[in-house]
Amino acid sequence: MMARKHDIIVLGSGIAGLRAAIEAARNPEADVAIISKVQLMRSHSVCAEGGTAAVMQPEGGDSFELHAWDTVRGADFLCDQDVVMRFVEEAPKEILLLEHWGIPWSRCSDGRIAQRQFGGHSYNRAVFAADKTGFFEMQALYDTLQKYANVTRYDECYVSSILTEGNSFRGVTVWDLTSGEFFLIQGKALIIATGGACRMFGFTTYSLTATGDGLAMAYRTGLPVKDLEFVQFHPTGLVPSGILITEAARGEGGYLLNNKDERFMEKYVPAKMEVAPRDIVSRSEITEIEEGRGFPGPDGLDYLHIDLRHLGADKINERLPMIREVAMKFNFIDPIYEPIPIRPSAHYFMGGIHIDIDGATPIEGIWAAGEAACGSLHGANRLGANSTAECLVWGKITGDKAAKYISKQKAFPPAAKEARLKDEEARVFTRFSPSGKESAYSLRKELQKTMDSQVGVFRTGSSLEAALNKIKELKQRLPDIRVNDRGRVYNTDLLSGLEVDNLLDLAEVIVAGGLARTESRGAHSRRDSPKRDDVNWLKHTLAYYTPTGPRLDYIPVTITMWQPVERKY
Numbered sequence: 001m002m003a004r005k006h007d008i009i010v011l012g013s014g015i016a017g018l019r020a021a022i023e024a025a026r027n028p029e030a031d032v033a034i035i036s037k038v039q040l041m042r043s044h045s046v047c048a049e050g051g052t053a054a055v056m057q058p059e060g061g062d063s064f065e066l067h068a069w070d071t072v073r074g075a076d077f078l079c080d081q082d083v084v085m086r087f088v089e090e091a092p093k094e095i096l097l098l099e100h101w102g103i104p105w106s107r108c109s110d111g112r113i114a115q116r117q118f119g120g121h122s123y124n125r126a127v128f129a130a131d132k133t134g135f136f137e138m139q140a141l142y143d144t145l146q147k148y149a150n151v152t153r154y155d156e157c158y159v160s161s162i163l164t165e166g167n168s169f170r171g172v173t174v175w176d177l178t179s180g181e182f183f184l185i186q187g188k189a190l191i192i193a194t195g196g197a198c199r200m201f202g203f204t205t206y207s208l209t210a211t212g213d214g215l216a217m218a219y220r221t222g223l224p225v226k227d228l229e230f231v232q233f234h235p236t237g238l239v240p241s242g243i244l245i246t247e248a249a250r251g252e253g254g255y256l257l258n259n260k261d262e263r264f265m266e267k268y269v270p271a272k273m274e275v276a277p278r279d280i281v282s283r284s285e286i287t288e289i290e291e292g293r294g295f296p297g298p299d300g301l302d303y304l305h306i307d308l309r310h311l312g313a314d315k316i317n318e319r320l321p322m323i324r325e326v327a328m329k330f331n332f333i334d335p336i337y338e339p340i341p342i343r344p345s346a347h348y349f350m351g352g353i354h355i356d357i358d359g360a361t362p363i364e365g366i367w368a369a370g371e372a373a374c375g376s377l378h379g380a381n382r383l384g385a386n387s388t389a390e391c392l393v394w395g396k397i398t399g400d401k402a403a404k405y406i407s408k409q410k411a412f413p414p415a416a417k418e419a420r421l422k423d424e425e426a427r428v429f430t431r432f433s434p435s436g437k438e439s440a441y442s443l444r445k446e447l448q449k450t451m452d453s454q455v456g457v458f459r460t461g462s463s464l465e466a467a468l469n470k471i472k473e474l475k476q477r478l479p480d481i482r483v484n485d486r487g488r489v490y491n492t493d494l495l496s497g498l499e500v501d502n503l504l505d506l507a508e509v510i511v512a513g514g515l516a517r518t519e520s521r522g523a524h525s526r527r528d529s530p531k532r533d534d535v536n537w538l539k540h541t542l543a544y545y546t547p548t549g550p551r552l553d554y555i556p557v558t559i560t561m562w563q564p565v566e567r568k569y
């Protein structure tokens, strides 16, 4: 099998991957590869809308301590506080760096970088570029990456496995979707930046491509995945598509209304109203719907309204142009004149590959960054605008660490054995046959239905058990997936089969972790254990792969500044 070699392999070209690749490439000795299963600029990060959180106005009263406290309280105390402090200190530097790299941040009338309100932040802290923040961040990073001749791009290349030997990294196996080639890339260092996996839910804000491949590969390679039971539901997914109506719509002053035209958040969090943290707003919405104050929607997607009309046409056009465009194109609604139908939509993975404060995984030579990683910044509930900031901060940290690491590794480690590569090639191309009885698309749909109905905003022991049984059944049916197309060029049937395999492994971890965690904390809300239980559950879940399902273990939370107290707003 043909093999290629690069010192540092960056797997993923979203905000985290691009930032990591730039930092790695600043070491002129480093030969860097960046791989993406889609064209680089089509990575899911281009969808990020509302903003990136950072302390930019200390003179106005914001501070690192305040940003850190908001994050810790928002996380329901499950975050590691040393990680949070490092994050808040590094984030403003990244905002200024992007400014130097050409991003058109929205400005105040006096020319300073503008900042807007986001849920759970007690200061207007989200820096933004209208409501297309992710697109402009990706563009600025992409332009900057062009300056480095030591970077090789592998666009539309699907990585199928991470190869390790003992406790060290060896390389990745790659299926080039455009040519059909299957090859090995040997490397000294790997940065996994493959994003989250909310496509296991049917009603979701995610891109179709966000199927958690890197997370699943890492898990199968033996890396522990952490706190996966904490999945964020964003309060304003457009009904029926699930497309995000950014939190900035509420940050700019939008109202949430029930079918009685009441701003119902008054009953739940009067001090924060619509800009309470996402877990709380999502629970309030589902309560309103369950108690009959929603509007009937298609396929059980009953909904509430977000009303922007009082903001006026000028503000909507200047600050939320994409939201207007999305509402008009997908729902034929103009938010200047009509409210928008919304309900909670699966949006973000707080959990991910277990990393330390420097982004290092337990396997030597492998780092992880962005949504695929879990450095325990977001704990049980992420605050809006903290994710893109995290991608930038740990993109930089991991790129830098990997660049320093490879400087000391003069030789490449030995390549993986040919037989192992042949096995992997067979696993990818011949495991599904044309005589199979199952459809990858139907299996994914069944999984999504199960996750939507049993593992949503509210959960119970019995809903999680039902979900686990269904996931196990789907896993048994998986090998019988039918793939008629025997070609290797853009075989999307085969790709769907591989992706659903990844989603099923991760869904099993989410449900097993949630079943074990008999408490309610942040986004994990169990009706049969409605209280937070710090005595038994102030700890992180680690899940290790075994062929029969995840083995769970636990590690302590790092508390440096704030002891857990009741989470009140």
Ligand SMILES: Cc1cc2nc3c(=O)[nH]c(=O)nc-3n(C[C@H](O)[C@H](O)[C@H](O)COP(=O)(O)OP(=O)(O)OC[C@H]3O[C@@H](n4cnc5c(N)ncnc54)[C@H](O)[C@@H]3O)c2cc1C
Binding pocket: 011, 012, 013, 014, 015, 016, 017, 035, 036, 037, 038, 040, 043, 044, 045, 046, 047, 048, 049, 050, 051, 052, 053, 133, 134, 157, 158, 159, 160, 193, 194, 195, 196, 205, 206, 207, 209, 210, 212, 213, 214, 244, 347, 348, 369, 370, 371, 372, 384, 385, 386, 387, 388, 389, 391
């Ligand atoms: C609609 C929406 C709006 C959001 N808005 C905001 C916001 O305003 N502020 C904020 O802070 N956060 C926001 N978020 C969250 C934030 O956008 C994401 O968490 C973040 O962009 C994730 O970036 P990433 O670099 O980790 O991964 P991604 O951007 O998901 O990139 C993953 C990369 O990995 C590659 N990849 C995956 N699997 C494979 C494979 N098998 N082989 C090869 N390549 C692979 C993909 O091609 C892609 O390049 C939003 C999320 C959504 C869904």
